[in-house]
Amino acid sequence: MRWIKDIRLSALAVVGFLVLLPVDGAHAEPIVIKYEGPASQTYKPGKRLPSTSKINLKSGEILTVLDERGTRVLRGPGTFNASSSANAANISSTSLATLVRTSTVRRARTGAVRGDAAPARASLSPNLWYLDYGKGGQYCVADFQNLRLWRPDSSDSKTLTATDKKTGKMASVKLGKGANTVNWPSEIAPADGGIYAVSGPDKAEHLISLVKIDVTGNERIDILAAKLIDHGCMAQSELLAATFAQNETLGSAG
Numbered sequence: 001m002r003w004i005k006d007i008r009l010s011a012l013a014v015v016g017f018l019v020l021l022p023v024d025g026a027h028a029e030p031i032v033i034k035y036e037g038p039a040s041q042t043y044k045p046g047k048r049l050p051s052t053s054k055i056n057l058k059s060g061e062i063l064t065v066l067d068e069r070g071t072r073v074l075r076g077p078g079t080f081n082a083s084s085s086a087n088a089a090n091i092s093s094t095s096l097a098t099l100v101r102t103s104t105v106r107r108a109r110t111g112a113v114r115g116d117a118a119p120a121r122a123s124l125s126p127n128l129w130y131l132d133y134g135k136g137g138q139y140c141v142a143d144f145q146n147l148r149l150w151r152p153d154s155s156d157s158k159t160l161t162a163t164d165k166k167t168g169k170m171a172s173v174k175l176g177k178g179a180n181t182v183n184w185p186s187e188i189a190p191a192d193g194g195i196y197a198v199s200g201p202d203k204a205e206h207l208i209s210l211v212k213i214d215v216t217g218n219e220r221i222d223i224l225a226a227k228l229i230d231h232g233c234m235a236q237s238e239l240l241a242a243t244f245a246q247n248e249t250l251g252s253a254g
Helices: 002-020 093-100 103-107 221-230 234-243
Strands: 031-036 054-057 062-067 070-075 078-081 137-141 148-150 158-164 170-175 181-183 195-199 205-212
Touching: 031 221, 031 234, 054 062, 054 070, 062 221, 062 234, 070 078, 137 234, 170 181, 221 234
Parallel strands: 137 205
Antiparallel strands: 031 062, 054 078, 062 070, 148 181, 158 170, 158 195, 195 205
16 A cells, blocks of 8 residues: 555665664764875875774874864874774863854954963964964855954064955054954955965065855864865864864884
């Protein structure tokens, strides 16, 4: 009968769905963030490594991998497990959400550092979407309406000039002493595919290209890293990895 056939099909669909669900206790495959050494074709950024595999590195090889428990830097020579130790805790969803939320960008309008004891230099950007203009390169943008430039050193005031390389239009913004961030100049609308040069008092230009990325804000960290790498946003994928770094892993001899 037709209704019996429909029930059977529905049951098969449910079974198929359950097969696709991750098994409780299973972990995502680690993803390559960065590799230094002669085997660059083997360890390309974005490559997934089987969770149960062993990684053999020679002297001088350095491999950075990320999974849901954080980032590990593997230095050869040695043999390493691809996945983090089972004793390592998963990354806090709250910590990840703080790094990736665009609402942080909206609230941080002044960029001022409060208190005389605040450090003048920050080693890592506190938000994934800030543009570290000193590095240049390609940056993924989740919200073009709330774009900010960032610098690690806030010990002095500085005027930055942004130039749209397609139109030649220029605009300046000032970073005050004690400020790590400043709004993107409103006179130049940042756009998907846009290329911009940002320079300071030394006139050295840092080229920045922007590309739109769609994120939900609650992606698993390895999925977010893969998205960044797929879009060519290497500085941000490395920031993501550095923010959640574990202690360096020692490999076994071999």
